[in-house]
Amino acid sequence: MDQPAFNHGLQMAFLELQALNKRYNNVVAVEDFNLSIERGEFVSLLGPSGCGKTTTLQMIAGFTQPTSGAIMLNGRDLGAVPARKRGLGIVFQTYALFPHMTVEQNVGFGLEMRKIPADERRRRVADALDLVHLTHLGDRFPRNMSGGQRQRVALARALVIEPELLLLDEPLSNLDAKLREEMQLELRRIQQEAGVTTLLVTHDQSEAMALSDRVAVMQGGRLIQEDSPFDVYEKPATSFISTFLGKTNSLAATLERDKAGTTIVIDGTRLSGPDTALAAGPVEVSLRPERIELTDAEKATISGNVIERVFLGDQWLFRVETPIGKLLVMQRNLGRREANVGERLHLSWEPEAMRLLPRGEG
Amino acid sequence: MKTTGTSTPWLLSAPALALFAALLLTPLAMTFLLSFNSFSFYGGIENTFGFQNYAEVLSDVYFYEIFGRTFLIAFITTAICALLGLPEAYILFRMKPAWRSFMLLIVLGPLLISVVVRTLGWAILLGNKGVINEFLRDIGLISSPIRMMYTSTGIVIALVHVMIPFMILAVWAALQRQDPATERAAESLGAGPLTIFMRIVLPQAMPGVLSGSLIVFSLSASAFATPAVLGGRRIKMVSTTVYDEFLNTLNWPLGAAIAILLLVSVLTIMLAWNKLVERRYSGVFE
Numbered sequence: 001m002d003q004p005a006f007n008h009g010l011q012m013a014f015l016e017l018q019a020l021n022k023r024y025n026n027v028v029a030v031e032d033f034n035l036s037i038e039r040g041e042f043v044s045l046l047g048p049s050g051c052g053k054t055t056t057l058q059m060i061a062g063f064t065q066p067t068s069g070a071i072m073l074n075g076r077d078l079g080a081v082p083a084r085k086r087g088l089g090i091v092f093q094t095y096a097l098f099p100h101m102t103v104e105q106n107v108g109f110g111l112e113m114r115k116i117p118a119d120e121r122r123r124r125v126a127d128a129l130d131l132v133h134l135t136h137l138g139d140r141f142p143r144n145m146s147g148g149q150r151q152r153v154a155l156a157r158a159l160v161i162e163p164e165l166l167l168l169d170e171p172l173s174n175l176d177a178k179l180r181e182e183m184q185l186e187l188r189r190i191q192q193e194a195g196v197t198t199l200l201v202t203h204d205q206s207e208a209m210a211l212s213d214r215v216a217v218m219q220g221g222r223l224i225q226e227d228s229p230f231d232v233y234e235k236p237a238t239s240f241i242s243t244f245l246g247k248t249n250s251l252a253a254t255l256e257r258d259k260a261g262t263t264i265v266i267d268g269t270r271l272s273g274p275d276t277a278l279a280a281g282p283v284e285v286s287l288r289p290e291r292i293e294l295t296d297a298e299k300a301t302i303s304g305n306v307i308e309r310v311f312l313g314d315q316w317l318f319r320v321e322t323p324i325g326k327l328l329v330m331q332r333n334l335g336r337r338e339a340n341v342g343e344r345l346h347l348s349w350e351p352e353a354m355r356l357l358p359r360g361e362g
Numbered sequence: 363m364k365t366t367g368t369s370t371p372w373l374l375s376a377p378a379l380a381l382f383a384a385l386l387l388t389p390l391a392m393t394f395l396l397s398f399n400s401f402s403f404y405g406g407i408e409n410t411f412g413f414q415n416y417a418e419v420l421s422d423v424y425f426y427e428i429f430g431r432t433f434l435i436a437f438i439t440t441a442i443c444a445l446l447g448l449p450e451a452y453i454l455f456r457m458k459p460a461w462r463s464f465m466l467l468i469v470l471g472p473l474l475i476s477v478v479v480r481t482l483g484w485a486i487l488l489g490n491k492g493v494i495n496e497f498l499r500d501i502g503l504i505s506s507p508i509r510m511m512y513t514s515t516g517i518v519i520a521l522v523h524v525m526i527p528f529m530i531l532a533v534w535a536a537l538q539r540q541d542p543a544t545e546r547a548a549e550s551l552g553a554g555p556l557t558i559f560m561r562i563v564l565p566q567a568m569p570g571v572l573s574g575s576l577i578v579f580s581l582s583a584s585a586f587a588t589p590a591v592l593g594g595r596r597i598k599m600v601s602t603t604v605y606d607e608f609l610n611t612l613n614w615p616l617g618a619a620i621a622i623l624l625l626v627s628v629l630t631i632m633l634a635w636n637k638l639v640e641r642r643y644s645g646v647f648e
Contacts, residue, residue, distance in 0.1 A: 061546075062550075063549075083546075083549050084549045084550065084552050084553060084554060085552070086550070087552070092547060093543070094541050094543050096541055096543035096544045096546065096547035097544070097547075098547075098562060098565075098566075099544075099566060100565040109551050109553075109561075110551035110552060113551055113552035157547075161551065161552075
């Protein structure tokens with residue numbers, strides 16, 4: 001293995017994307033993209049379709065050439081290395097299993113290309129199938145397998161070559177909701193057991209949050225926030241992120257400061273505000289529906305009539321018409337009858353539940 | 363209306379079935395019956411029943427030679443179509459969409475022109491005083507013309523030209539069903555372009571090649587216009603022999619017997635081939 005390389009006097013991370021750019025004619029797909037991933041980390045690239053996340057993955061995989069910028073893996077510049085020599089494990093959105101080969105032949109293909117002797121190959125294929133719990137299906141053809149099983153075969157095929165980096169391209173998007181949740185846990189277990197550095201590309205925020213150590217949110221070809229799932233959710237950098245990750249109430253407000261603290265003014269309604277570094281002036285308030293509590297009339301921050309009610313099983317979802325606008329409120333199902341459409345609800349929340357963002361961004 | 367659920371499909375397909383029966387089954391049945399009649403040079407066709415026509419064909423080496431030549435030509439044509447059509451379809455498949463539709467038009471264009479016209483075109487090219495021989499003689503490569511008209515080679519060349527669009531279409535359809543990500547997956551696992559083609563693309567395109575072969579073989583074995591123009595009386599194929607029996611010798615019963623034998627043998631080969639393909643690929647492709 002190469003000596004760890006140094007760059008600008010700092011030790012490099014395991015995978016470094018440095019000032020990556022990709023333009024198609026005049027369309028910018030990825031712009032000045034920088035990201036570092038440590039060995040063994042699980043990082044998600046999260047963003048809506050067309051945000052450049054797939055292009056970024058393709059550049060790392062070697063299927064697309066960056067217009068400029070560098071991709072360094074373990075101190076090695078991948079720029080001039082063709083895709084087939086990069087040695088990365090890739091799981092494709094469609095799984096891309098070879099339909100004319102059995103599961104064992106699929107998984108063994110990468111080892112065969114590496115000219116691994118047959119008996120070692122058999123052992124490693126068996127180990128990989130064991131890792132994904134498919135030992136008993138080695139001689140099946142992909143067509144006779146369920147979506148979840150195909151997914152596991154694709155994982156085993158990518159992991160058996162012991163890649164330095166595992167790339168997952170929307171791996172769960174073709175599964176139904178229940179199976180997807182199951183596979184999320186399974187994917188995390190397999191990744192940790194194999195100890196492989198992983199980059200997941202997804203548009204599904206719950207997938208990104210459930211799986212990764214860090215989430216990198218992309219929008220319009222740029223990286224706009226990179227943090228732990230908790231911090232991305234709780235401290236979104238822009239109002240785009242606050243609406244893209246989970247549900248939120250976005251309210252246009254004015255921030256006022258005095259000696260006592262801050263005040264939030266929304267449509268003439270004054271609410272005591274959170275601590276913030278933002279200057280007084282127009283701001284945007286992001287208030288998560290699960291942070292709003294139902295309370296009595298005297299303790300209420302604000303009150304309003306229910307205009308919509310949805311029962312989700314574990315949750316109730318209300319839309320409440322209030323003086324500061326229509327608020328989405330989430331209430332855990334406690335097994336009792338909740339307010340119906342037209343009834344009045346009294347809402348309260350901690351000032352700190354309001355996340356303030358500079359207005360006009362994202 | 364008192365139509366039950368089960369009879370509706372039959373009623374709806376009745377017009378097509380009637381057409382099918384009138385235009386295909388009836389002549390076929392009449393040909394079949396005709397093949398048992400007898401023929402004498404002075405008496406013409408006599409309405410008797412016997413296997414003498416089949417016995418005549420099956421006992422004469424002359425007919426074996428014609429059948430052998432027909433199937434050999436059909437087989438070689440099929441093989442060449444597969445060898446040329448597969449890469450051609452793959453190249454088309456990998457082209458940029460704008461170029462692809464243009465090139466597809468070029469590939470399929472000849473289908474819009476009558477086979478007879480296209481074959482006459484080949485006759486102009488292949489003749490002893492044809493374009494190719496004249497050209498080769500003018501540049502001094504040959505002194506006497508290469509004989510291409512009235513040879514099996516000439517027939518194969520022209521048949522390949524006529525048949526190859528069918529092969530390309532069949533392979534094309536198979537390639538379309540293939541997930542393009544499989545090629546990338548193989549690439550990421552360390553396979554080079556040749557390995558990808560041989561191990562990933564080719565096996566997935568194989569059902570297309572096999573069904574294309576089925577079409578090309580049966581059409582080549584029963585082709586008439588091309589062997590008639592390019593083979594003439596000298597290189598006889600089964601279809602031209604049938605034609606001669608009907609229109610020159612006027613021995614309709616014998617011609618009918620040969621036609622039935624051609625039908626049965628082509629059908630047998632096709633069914634066996636299909637069975638083979640199904641056994642090989644069942645469970646692999648949908």
